[in-house]
Amino acid sequence: MRAISVLPKSRELRVQQIPEPRLEAPSDVRLRMIEVGVCGTDREICAFEYGTPPAGCDHLVLGHESLAQVESVGPGVTELRPGDWVVPMVRRPCPHAHCVACRRGRQDFCFTGDFRERGIQGAHGFMTELVVEDERYLVPVPAGLADVAVLVEPLTIAEKALLQLWHVQERLPWECPHRPGKDHGHCRRALVLGAGPVGLLGALALRAADFETIVYAREERPSPKADWVEAIGAIYVSAREQSPSELAARHGAIDVVYEAAGASQVAFEAMQSLGANAVFVFTGVPGRKSPVPIDTDGLMRQLVLRNQIVFGTVNAGRDAFEAAVRDLGRFEARWPGALRALISGRHPLEAHRELLLGRPAGIKHVLAIGAPG
Numbered sequence: 589m590r591a592i593s594v595l596p597k598s599r600e601l602r603v604q605q606i607p608e609p610r611l612e613a614p615s616d617v618r619l620r621m622i623e624v625g626v627c628g629t630d631r632e633i634c635a636f637e638y639g640t641p642p643a644g645c646d647h648l649v650l651g652h653e654s655l656a657q658v659e660s661v662g663p664g665v666t667e668l669r670p671g672d673w674v675v676p677m678v679r680r681p682c683p684h685a686h687c688v689a690c691r692r693g694r695q696d697f698c699f700t701g702d703f704r705e706r707g708i709q710g711a712h713g714f715m716t717e718l719v720v721e722d723e724r725y726l727v728p729v730p731a732g733l734a735d736v737a738v739l740v741e742p743l744t745i746a747e748k749a750l751l752q753l754w755h756v757q758e759r760l761p762w763e764c765p766h767r768p769g770k771d772h773g774h775c776r777r778a779l780v781l782g783a784g785p786v787g788l789l790g791a792l793a794l795r796a797a798d799f800e801t802i803v804y805a806r807e808e809r810p811s812p813k814a815d816w817v818e819a820i821g822a823i824y825v826s827a828r829e830q831s832p833s834e835l836a837a838r839h840g841a842i843d844v845v846y847e848a849a850g851a852s853q854v855a856f857e858a859m860q861s862l863g864a865n866a867v868f869v870f871t872g873v874p875g876r877k878s879p880v881p882i883d884t885d886g887l888m889r890q891l892v893l894r895n896q897i898v899f900g901t902v903n904a905g906r907d908a909f910e911a912a913v914r915d916l917g918r919f920e921a922r923w924p925g926a927l928r929a930l931i932s933g934r935h936p937l938e939a940h941r942e943l944l945l946g947r948p949a950g951i952k953h954v955l956a957i958g959a960p961g
């Protein structure tokens with residue numbers, strides 16, 4: 589069968605023929621891959637700046653944002669049946685007994701860094717026709733969401749951030765008003781930095797939690813992204829119209845910043861707009877550029893005197909995957925067509941070079957690998 593792989597030693601990206609995987613353990617599930625999304629991490633791996641093949645292997649099969657259909661199941665599989673739709677999780681636990689996170693199934697918080705990530709780090713990914721995976725790493729998706737479910741994995745980034753935000757804001761005695769079922773009060777304005785798929789999905793999640801949401805991005809208006817943002821009831825601000833530090837002055841104090849641009853200078857500038865008791869969440873992984881000066885005294889004073897919290901978040905556990913599946917359904921009901929509009933193109937395998945090595949216009953590009961059964 590065909591697989592899209594990188595070969596780091598010879599610095600090649602190519603379509604390879606690899607053997608079909610077989611069910612081995614009783615809890616194994618064989619999947620027919622239907623769609624795989626292309627993201628910045630895949631492009632970095634193709635530029636040989638990131639990513640590692642499995643031990644003893646010269647190639648890494650790419651792809652970690654995916655949607656699959658169950659083809660067959662081992663005798664120990666309890667929840668899944670052929671024909672079911674699933675999204676596989678990305679990270680697999682490290683082997684160390686002392687890593688409590690991995691031992692508790694929370695490898696998204698792994699302490700050792702010896703985890704594997706499918707399509708990224710030490711494990712083959714999903715840009716291939718068939719995949720075998722243990723049932724415990726598969727998240728079921730209702731058939732009615734199959735058209736947009738390739739967005740589950742990129743949405744898990746926002747879901748994990750929000751789950752942590754609710755925990756962090758438990759520190760406020762009146763509780764964060766955006767927790768489902770809570771009354772409104774303080775904490776109502778969110779700023780999203782970046783209008784790529786992670787930023788726009790984050791904006792949807794924040795709007796669904798009833799945050800007044802501002803999306804701050806490079807692109808000038810008029811733009812389809814600005815229209816999309818306004819259609820979900822959020823505000824679009826172009827970096828050409830306002831500087832990050834002007835945002836709070838114009839819109840009021842910001843309670844949550846969801847950073848999804850990987851641009852550190854803009855992020856630290858926007859940090860100055862954080863209000864009292866606010867939280868800043870980093871999700872982007874910036875490339876290494878030359879250092880930029882920041883006013884460390886000013887920032888430290890502000891963080892302390894306004895009770896602010898800054899945290900970074902990566903990868904996601906089953907709770908965030910399940911929340912993402914649930915939220916896709918809620919988003920579809922509240923803003924019909926908004927999710928579909930994020931998928932700019934579905935392409936055959938042959939288009940992989942231009943998607944992985946080029947800079948295709950649009951938001952999320954997807955490889956259509958197999959036909960649904």
Ligand code: BGC
Pocket residue numbers: 627629652678679705708741902903904
């Ligand atoms: C993936 C995460 C992964 C991270 C770091 C992201 O693109 O969505 O699952 O943990 O890269 O490798």
